[in-house]
Amino acid sequence: MKKLFKAFVCLSLAGFMTASVSACGDRPGGRENLDYNQYSTDYDPNVNSWEQIDPDDEDLEITWFTNYTFYGSKIVDLIRERTGVNVKFQSAMTTDNTELNTMIAGDMLPDVITIGDLRTRVQLAEEGYCYAIDRLAESYAPSMLKRISPEHKRYYSGSDGYMYGLASNFYNDDDIAEYENDIGGHQFMNYDVIVRKDYLNAFIAYKKAQDPDFDEDAYITRPAGFIEMAKWVKSNYGLKNSNPTVCLSPFNLTATNDCFNYSLSALMEFFCVPQEDADGNYLYQYDTEEFVEVMEFLNDLYNANLITSGNFSYTRDNISTNLLNGYPFAYIGASQQHAAQLGVREKKGHDDKTGETDDEHTYVSIVLTNSAGDAPLLCDYAGRGLYVTMITKNCKRVDRVIKVMDYLISEQGQREAYYGKNEGEYYTYKVKPGETDPETGKVSTYGRMEWTPKAAEALRANNVSALYDMGITRTTMLTNIMYTRMTSPDKYAINWLQTWIEFKNKCTYFDYAFSRVPMRYPLDTSDQKGLNEYSEIQSDIEAVWIEAYPQMIMASDKKAMKEIYDRALARTYEKGAEKWLAFRNKCFKEYKQELGISYAWPKADPEYVAPEVTLFGGASKYMIDVPEYISWAE
Structure with a gap:
């Protein structure tokens, strides 16, 4: 047991030491060196950006790194067909940020990354490692701007007011309201x-x-x-x-x-x-x-x-x-x-x-x-994102890659990934987007689908991999969970046994849920120095608890556990927990005031x-x- 714990702590400290080294490394030149007009910017905002790609432009291959395990091979063909971009997904082999930190320190970031760590995200945005999503959209994919909700942009903006990431599992306010109030769906709990x-x-x-x-x-x-x-x-x-x-x-x-x-x-x-x-x-x-x-x-x-x-x-x-x-x-x-x-x-x-x-x-x-x-x-699940996708300064063709993002977050991209490319093959519309749903009496943003007999037969086989191969029920780093539930026949996207199992385990807690x-x-984000300081303190606090957590569990008794706890708590205050809490409380109270609660x-x-x-x-x-x-x- 002692050897196990020692190894755990050493790995934890090594991960954070690596992060600290990368965070203190040389800046790549800052935001001012990122060029947002190096390619043609002649695009019609009323036409989908990916449909305006020059057919004579060469096909492109990019690397997309995810700092968690993601099986993306089932979606690459759809992305390639719609945008001419061939995506090579690369997933992290560890959970301690080692690979990502090595990429940052060695200036070896791939074209696109998807990460979850706050400190790293802030560092990349503030120090010029990544492009602003909305600035790229303004230049090369103006149709994308109307698809990014104000709350999504605000939540992932840097100190300059521009948006540096697109989040997975981001629940837009309008979608939440329609799903819960009009459709009558319940949000799942995470735990x-x-x-x-x-x-x-x-x-x-x-x-x-x-x-x-x-x-x-x-x-x-x-x-x-x-x-x-x-x-x-x-x-x-x-x-x-x-x-x-x-x-x-x-x-x-x-x-x-x-x-x-x-x-x-x-x-x-x-x-x-x-x-x-x-x-x-x-x-x-x-x-x-x-x-x-x-x-x-x-x-x-x-x-x-x-x-x-x-x-x-x-x-x-x-x-x-x-x-x-x-x-x-x-x-x-x-x-x-x-x-x-x-x-x-x-x-x-x-x-x-x-x-x-x-x-x-x-x-x-x-x-x-x-x-x-x-x-x-x-x-409940209805949060402001889990993992964040960013386009790095090393991206080969930002004008093409931003169109990939535009496609993936669009209604068409969500629909084709989940229901298939062709209406009538695996799905039909019960209610078209923008029509009034007769069951709710309200206008449906995305419409409501029904699986065709062909799809139902495939779903009955309970072979998820085969469904992916058929081109249905696929997900991406930018899947809108609300889309799949709002369009599903049952409000919960129960399409095969494991999704019913998830519903079964979550409905127990519907009466105990509150909004995330x-x-x-x-x-x-108005103060870059303050934001950086906050993110550094948060990482330091998390490091203390990550180290102390298994120690507390494995303590010989409650008294020993409390002693470990007291030491860890004191260390977090030494790391700046009071200042960290004040920053959070300020943001928290301001947001509640905006929400009117x-x-x-x-x-x-x-x-x-x-x-x-x-x-x-x-x-x-x-x-x-x-x-x-x-x-x-x-």
């Missing part, structure tokens, strides 16, 4: 807690045999009850020490959107670690009693041998394999990352004659609370009424049947 249904039911039966009045809603949902249940399951079913009884998400060495471990972020939401106080001020969540309770819970799980030391080195694939085989009793994190494996497992236990799936092969989501039993408050939008406030975190609002806490939340209320075109066949 969940899932448990094996057979073990859960056995424990409930055991407790009711002891006490017929046993209340699973009041007992299992609290930390002590959850831990007792996990201990009982491990003991009675002989779960091995080599596999975690309670499985945690990968321990990343860098953070994306404040998160370096989904399990920690999940528990902070389930345990209602406050994000805002009664006076409307943004809070430093790590400096709260509620955060300490989260760490005590994880420490208790570890010292009860329910979390294993091996879990600290798990990759996403390791977790998927464990869930596929049903090894863990529980998983805390983001189960949508493992929905394919959960679907395969459920198929193995499905009886086509009865239409039922046995409990042994089923994981179900449950509600977990803090020791006080407070209803959890879970941020106010918590993803835009940063004040007093509170962003519901529990801070004195008028907040907590929903009832039940073990399965709203699952019975919101569950929908598996669509008929989804097959349970192996």
Whole structure:
């Protein structure tokens, strides 16, 4: 265990040392040296930019680096056909930013990059490593400007007011309003807690045999009850020490959107670690009693041998394999990352004659609370982006590449990637874009689709790779999740078994959700020096907690855990946490004022009424049947 932890810390420190070196390296010349008029700028803003590419212009090959694993081969043919640009996707092999930092330090950035780290993004934008997206669009793709929402531009603007990145999973305000208010859809939550249904039911039966009045809603949902249940399951079913009884998400060495471990972020939401106080001020969540309770819970799980030391080195694939085989009793994190494996497992236990799936092969989501039993408050998906795509100063033909971006974010690009190139082959319009939807009585921005019998047959085969080969259900770094849901027949884009599994695990929490939008406030970019200082402090704070997190979990007892916590907290204040918090609070309060709201975190609002806490939340209320075109066949 000591060797494992030592390796973890060394890797973490090495990643941040590398980032610091690259951040202090020579600037490439600054923004003033980037040329936005080196090619013809004679384009009609009323015509799609990619349709104005000179047919005599040569085909182009570019490299697109993603700082995470992305299987982009299924989309390159569509991009090439529409824009004449052949994209070679290159994904990072590690999670510590090593490859990206090496590229920056050696001035070897490829044409396009997609990253998640705030400090790196700010550095690249402010120091002239990347082009401004909207300035390129003004010159070479004016049709793109109307497709970028004001909030998207503002959120990813630099100190000069120009936009330096396009975000994945960016939820535009108009789309959110139409989806939630007109269509009646519910946003998913990022995090969940899932448990094996057979073990859960056995424990409930055991407790009711002891006490017929046993209340699973009041007992299992609290930390002590959850831990007792996990201990009982491990003991009675002989779960091995080599596999975690309670499985945690990968321990990343860098953070994306404040998160370096989904399990920690999940528990902070389930345990209602406050994000805002009664006076409307943004809070430093790590400096709260509620955060300490989260760490005590994880420490208790570890010292009860329910979390294993091996879990600290798990990759996403390791977790998927464990869930596929049903090894863990529980998983805390983001189960949508493992929905394919959960679907395969459920198929193995499905009886086509009865239409039922046995409990042994089923994981179900449950509600977990803090020791006080407070209803959890879970941020929905509707945020301001996950990963950010940037066009670097080394890009060979920015005039062509910006047209690729224009195509990918356009309605046509979204539709052709997801539904296929030709209307009538795999999809038909039930409602055309701009028409009034008879079911809602409102104008539909993107329209509503229906799969053709040919597509339904393909979807029934449950072969996602084959669907990609057919040219449907494909995603890109710029996929608009709202588009796929707003246009889908069922509001949730449930197209094959794993998407139904995701819905099943998320609908439990619909009553506990709140909007992520106010918590993803835009940063004040007017002061370049202040913005750089803020991003540096944030990275330093994250480095402290990334190092301390596994130490706290593996501490010998709660007292030792608290000592580690106190030291880490003090170090973050030494790194500038007070100044960091003041900057965030300023941006946070200004954004709330723009939105016309007093509170962003519901529990801070004195008028907040907590929903009832039940073990399965709203699952019975919101569950929908598996669509008929989804097959349970192996």
